[in-house]
Amino acid sequence: MIKIKPLIVILSIFILCTNLSCNDDDDHSGNYQLNVSSTKKINDFISSIEDNDRGMGSVSIFIGDQQVYSRSYGYADIDTKLKANNNTIYKIGSVSKTFTATVIMRLIEEKKLTLDTKLSKFYPQIPNSNQITIEYLLRHKSGVIDFTSDPDYLTWYTQPQTKDYLINRLTLGSDFPPGTQTLYCNSNYLLLAYIAEDVSNQSYSNLIKKYISIPCKLSRTGEGDVINIHNNEANSYLRAGNGWKLDKETDKTVSIGAGSIATTAYELNVFYNNLFSCKIVSKNSLNLMKEIINGYGLGLTQFNADGEIGIGHRGAIDGFYTAVFYYPQYGVTISILTNASNYFVDDMMKGILSIYLNKPFDLPVFKKPLDLKSEDLDKYLGNYTSQTFPYPITVSKRNNILVVNIAGLLEYEPICYEPNVFVYESLGAVFTFIPQENKMRLFYGQQEYIYNRVNK
Template sequence: MKKAVVLFITLILGINSFGQSTFNKELEKNIDDLFESYSFYNRFVGSVLISKDNHIIYQKSFGYADRKGHKKNTEKSIFSIASLSKSLTAVGIMKLVEDGKLTLETPVSTYFPNFMPDYSKDITIQHLLNNSSGMEANIGRTDDNGNGLMPEETAITFDEVLEKFKDSKLKFEPGKGYDYNNFGYLLLANIIEKVSGQSYADFMEQAVFKPAGMKNTTIASFKSINQKAQRYLGLGMTEFIKFNSPFHPSWLMGAADMNSTTNDLFKFMQALDNGILLKPASVNKIYTATQAMGVNEMLSGLGWVIDHKGDEKWIYNNGLLPGYASVMGSLPEKNSKIIILSNATSVNPVADEFQGEVTFVPEITDKIIALLQGKSIENLPTPKTTIDNSIVDETNTYQLDNEHSLLLKNKGNIYLLETAGAAPWSVFTYAFSRNANEQDAPSETALFFANAMSTQNFEGLINYANDQMKGFLGTEEGLGQLKGMWSNFLQHAGKFRSYNIYKIDGDEVKNVHIRFHFETVDIGIVLSINADHKIQGMFMDDSVKTNHIDKVYLIPISKNEFFINGHQNGGMQDLKITVSNTGLILKDGSINFEAATLSSF
């Protein structure tokens, strides 16, 4: 009987082990398929490490660390980890707290009494750590009022930074709001030096890097130049351009000046979990001494962000510098960790405007999390050469609406899509170009407003405003603001061309979305229109996209389906085209736009 019980238990354990092994193999393959698809379109270059139950289940590198030297990225490649540095700096601060050398409640004025003397006494160490200081002073970011400094190529001393910020004020009372602040971590790095009596680099080496076994992690330098992943611009394009750093690391000490590997960061996360770097109570404090970020239920901890993916907690930090992108996070309930380091961005995110993705690391991360949670994902489609040419002749014409048509051309199995119609438009902005005017009272109100704005003739507009908005639309001050807005649009967006209503939503209160077409940029305004058809509010519409590309190459992905690589066509979203003998479907995300076949030549 005992033998039978033992045999039964052994059998059950064997089945469970087999099931777990099969799941992990399938998970590994799905993760690899994901990265391979992004790598195919040059949307990921770098190294990745994913663990589950303290075991690495996926580790792989993609692309080149040094394209000129033909050196590929490996697990030993060293990357700038950008703002992941903050997570490590926070652990250094908490080590000093554990040792009784400072507290989270210690005010900044204790160490820098002459810095913002009217305010620094109210800003604590915790406020700096969870971005709730409220300081106007910032580095790497400037606000709408011009507060903050951008890093420069030449080195700067800490005293010089303090001098530049000597007249800074507060945006809000410390601890009463959230505003991401790199300068706060420069203050923390200098507090570490004052309290420990060591340089920031030496302290971090002894307190964090060495105990965690991080042999390839350094401050503002690379442990081995031969292992350095050079930074590149051109992510998602056909060519990469090597990019030299536009600033000296002294500007972002403590905030974004560390260089590391995926293996070292995995060791760091394990050491934090296992009580090697800090006591459990201190680690818990990192995740619970939080400030609400004002987005969903996201919280800013001490060097980490506490969020949720599905019903699971997701604790992470990410980083972005020109040519470098990174993420480091964990799903505690799954006991899974994700570390991604990349040495390519699409453009310089500090200086250049770009409507597409600067990096695909966040998008990839979300898909990895979905896979770890047992969900299905959609990878980027790989090309196929099996298009049914009986469906696509030399030229096919498809009509989306009265003003917008598409021409699909087949020239020697090279497929091209062109837009046609009454006015120039782009396939990437059809969702905004089409006319959603319902020819009803809310549309009439919105069209009157749009005409008033575009002609700057506001006579009669007050009749379309509710009592509250009459105080704005019926005054010289309010109309002066609208005139100033329009002048600013013309200055930055070029010559005005036309407008249209592209979306109307809502029940009793309608939100009418108006798109104003300018020479270089399109601008959206949403009007909130009440049941009496009066304007009760208005706000800018950030969802409006601009693209003037009217010809795109199609990538065949099945017998009757094409992929449009948006990133290589002005930075817009990816699209799909499905063709049949009777028509065409333009797939823009989850929205399908149907077009009927007009003719075939």
């Protein structure tokens, strides 16, 4: 769940299809160990991110069911200089969807639901609900509109909202006929959380405890609430010029099911290890979860790390960015939880895995931002539209900081490392301006989009 950032959710994740099974043949952890040299290089990699003020967070690596590496860097809270450590709790955004899918599969195993159960049984007021199945919700094939894309979403996401209020938001239309397309949508998992509560007569929070936290012996995992730094819970931050600013908090009633879980890097790996070892769901359930169709399993996706395929999920909510992927061919699970990021988490995942596998990997060389004056930004300002990307972009400035606003919903402050090129690294987004032609190129998600300036 990304604040739930539409820039990510509307872009396709490049995913390969595979069918993994829950058996000992998948786990080759005995063939790969983290040696002293690799440990040092991973430390050097993370230190370079910390020393160049490119992010803060925690990393955990499991081989099989054992943690072989952990590292925390930066602050859980900048104001009090509270350092992050291995017990620091982070909100994990859309990685919560793996938790929700696990709960749903357990309820299916208990015969309280099936993958074919219709949404109309619970919420008939939602358009096409008599055609929307539990499986369509899990696989993002429902066509339900995404409430996080509402034009006024940023005016209410930090406040508690009732179920009736959010359900009513989903009655206002449909994106496509159910089953005809696949489109990532946070509303799907909000509905799954509500359905889980309805059929169990328990709260979503209690279901997470019952099916995950208790059997996995997780003491620092559950629904996140208002952040409490005295409980070693990390605040989240967004890049602001050359520094960081405290981000707002999405209320858990808004992110329930889709992005409300908070945990530590260690406990996230414990959960994934239990899941992929068939300790909290059956082998049949796990195989269904891992079956990738049009980019999505049931609460799982895949990640291509330079040819190495992992299965797991990414997540982003407020200033938190998370990635956790299990690589069955090596028996390794890597979790990266950040509360401030100016370095693409995907690149961290690729780098750490490459080092672990003793593949060639050069530590990043970070450029220093250019020292721009306010008047230097004037040539970039204006409104931009694209024929290939549906959201208009407004470029303005705040003193000597460039401000990029996407569709009036999202605001970023990318950094300039070379003339006319501004980078927002936590998203891996690059804005390249061609002011003499009134154009801008947005590079994101392995694709480039051309924007034309329509007025200054």
